Structures are given as C-alpha cells and as structure tokens.
Amino acid sequence: MSAPTSSSNINPMQQALSQLHDIQTPETISQFPPAIGWWILMALVLSFIAITVWLYQRHQTKHRQQKLALAELNRIAISSDTALQQINALLKRACLAYFPRENIAHLHGASWQQFLDSQARSYKGKPLTFNSEWLTLQYQPQQSNAQKAPASAFKQYAEQWIKTALPPSSTVMKAQKQEVVNV
Template sequence: MTPPAGENPLDQLKAIHTPADVSAWPLAWGWWALIAVGLIILISAVIIWRKHRRFTGAKREALTLLASTDTQVNTAPASINAILKRVSRHYDEKAMASSRSGEQWLHYLTSALPEKERASFTAGFSPANSHMYRPQGVTPDQAEAMKSAALLWVRKARIYTFSLRSSVKESARNV
C-alpha cells in the first residue's frame, strides 16, 4: 500500500499524549509501615532518655553538691557523708546504708566500687572519716582528699541499676 502521491504519511499520525505524572500520594502501605516503625522508635527513645535522665538526676545533683562543698570549714566531712548517704539511700534502699557509720559505712562504700578504685578511695576517705568527730577535727587537706574520694565514689559506684520498669521514688531535688 503506497500512499497517494501528494499525501504525506506522517499527516496520518495522531498527536502524542504524555501520561499523567506519577503522584507520591497516597503512599504505599510499606511507606506507612516504615513511618509507623520510625515513630515508635523515636517515641521509645525519648521515653527511655527521659527516664534515664530522671534516674540519674540524684547522681548529678550529688556531684553538684560535692563540687560546691567548702573543704575549709569543719563541717565539710559531715556534709560529704550526708550527701553520700542520701545518694546511697536513693539508689540502694535495701542496703540501709544511711544507718551505717564508721567501719561498716566505709566497708559499704568500698564494696560498691570497682576493685581498681578501692585503694585510692580508701586512702582519701578513711583518714577524714575516722577523725571526723574528734576534737581536733580534720585538716583542710584531709577534707579535700575526702571530697575527691566522694566524687570518685559517686561517679564509679556500682549501685546504679537503671531499668525501664523502675521508678525513682524520690525526686533528684531531695538529694
């Protein structure tokens, strides 16, 4: 079939219509599932972070109080001991650490530390703790060593067991 002589075969073609643009909406079910999983992970992470932040609030508050303790006053060892007892009572209620004193208190504090930290803690804490209620009191150097040992204990003690199910009964402001 040959076209007539004066007719162009291209004139018989129809105009080309481009297809409609592909839309991103509505999303496929897989994308919705991915968004849902992402939101669940994000919300869970925020909840865990907030619980952990609240749980460690007492530790942060104790570190702040210890750092601001003046070692030049005679009451420094007693206030350092009070801070440590409040932290141990907050995190380790079963140990009844707040009722301990003297060697029992020192043993409790030492046993909560990792093995490699025990000697340095005892060297700094024990002299001031044993001279705390004597008439001559403690020297500022002993109080400073006790403060350093207490800071070490709050940072390194193994009494902090964070659990998603646990709830902190006292707020960090009570420390």
C-alpha cells in the same frame, strides 16, 4: 474557482483524523495513601524515635541524683570545720536516692565504710580505697588545719565514688532489693 468540496476529494487519512477527539489526560495519581512499604518505613522511623526519646529520658532520670550530688559536693568548702561531716552526709543522701532505705539508713562506722567499699568500682584503673581515718576525724574536736588534708582527700574520694558507684548497675539493685526482701 474554488475547488469542489466533496467527500471524495478528502484523503482517507484526513477523514480518519477528523473523527478523532481531543486527547484526554488521565487523572493525576495521588501521593496519598502511600504504598505499604512507606507505611512500614514510617512506623519503623517513629518507633526508633520513640525508643530513643524513652532511653534518653531514662538515662537522664537515672543520672539526675548523681549530677545533683556532684554539684553539691563542689559547693562544700574544704576549709569548713564541718567539711568531713558534710561530705559523709552527702554520700549517705546520694545512696538513699538509689538504694533501699532499709539497707542504707542504719549504716555507720565500719559498716558504712564496708558498704562504700563494696559499691566502689575502680576509677581510671585504680581501686578506690576508703580511709577509716575520715570517719574518726568527723567526731574529733575541730582542728581546722589538721583536717584540711583529710577533708580534701575525702572530697576527692567522694567525687570518684559518686562517679563510679552511682547509679548502681541493675544487678547490684536486684541484689539490694533481694536483701530487703530476705530481711
């Protein structure tokens, strides 16, 4: 015999359960757009990257001529009869790359030596000193063996000078530009 199916036999709990619908899950929460904090963090990170790249490029541009001058200096053979002239010309070209042409192009002899001394900073705690003999030897008749020692010393001085004096500091550049304006 089968049991009568009447609504009176159904438990009130089962009756309440039969009225329930399936569970409806909410829509998934989107990851975009992110909260304002993430936008701020992204802006800060992008700003940091942009500033870092700009500073790196500025540094590379500022030191490019210095690197080129050092590379060319290394190619100058001390045994060459014209080593002193080549080194002096290289120093002049390197200076022209950084300083106003009006301040550098006309310098020679004692004024050139004074300029180099004024721009030189100490190298490894020792002051750089320019030997005036180097300038006079450039214009002497070629004496290869006699000029090798001064050429070697001048090359070493030039390397140290390029490393310490170039690129000039911003205060030196401002003073050089002001000097051009005053002339």
